[in-house]
Amino acid sequence: MLHIVDDEDVIRDALAWLARSRSINSSSYESGEKFLISLDKNFHYDVDGDCILLDVRMSGLSGTTLFEVLASKQLTKRLPVIFLTGHGDVPMAVDTLKRGAFDFFEKPFNDNKLMDRVEEALALSRQAGALAAVHERLASLSAREREVLDLILLGKMNKVIADKLGISMRTVEVHRAHIFDKMKVKTAVELAGLLK
Incomplete structure (x- = not known):
């Protein structure tokens, strides 16, 4: 306009x-x-x-x-x-x-x-x-979701993220789903492209 x-x-x-x-x-x-x-x-x-x-x-x-x-x-x-x-x-x-x-x-x-x-x-x-x-x-993400996001961007798999953060793989999957939903992306590749 x-x-x-x-x-x-x-x-x-x-x-x-x-x-x-x-x-x-x-x-x-x-x-x-x-x-x-x-x-x-x-x-x-x-x-x-x-x-x-x-x-x-x-x-x-x-x-x-x-x-x-x-x-x-x-x-x-x-x-x-x-x-x-x-x-x-x-x-x-x-x-x-x-x-x-x-x-x-x-x-x-x-x-x-x-x-x-x-x-x-x-x-x-x-x-x-x-x-x-x-x-x-990004501001809508919780502190834990930001930690998971950072590890996703480093290309880490769910199991590695779970071990690194001391949480279950299922919890990582839930956080990952929330991150993708909040960031309005479907894949880690889209997420990386959005945040480059």
Whole structure:
């Protein structure tokens, strides 16, 4: 999902049209405040990734201030930000990029180059989302399941795991089944691939 945050109707409409031309879903916000309200109330990460096109200068909450809020909440990996400005300068662009912005475009911009960067940002967001999901699944494992997981990843057989941990083979099988279920895999090979 492309989130367009700009206080000009014409710009929001044009960017939404550009997104549609690349089959990218978008939502528009006329202010940073409205985007933050949406983020707090009913925001769900899109499985296809998320990206924010953010105008630097808006009335009320500026784009740079909104970016600082997102960065302080550590959201800029899942929500990469591409700044848009008609009044940009080199120091501002360098500063925002150093602080973690994905890119910075001055208006008028090349439509294709902008949308290429949006697609790259969406891909980065998808990767970050997949990684976050794996970490959530890992966090759901018990301490014993983590021990069994580590030994599975070393290629150890159930009998060896049971001997090493001082538990029965049946208990290892139960832990193994729980691990596979929680990690949403069917085989040790899939598990290893997920955690590489």
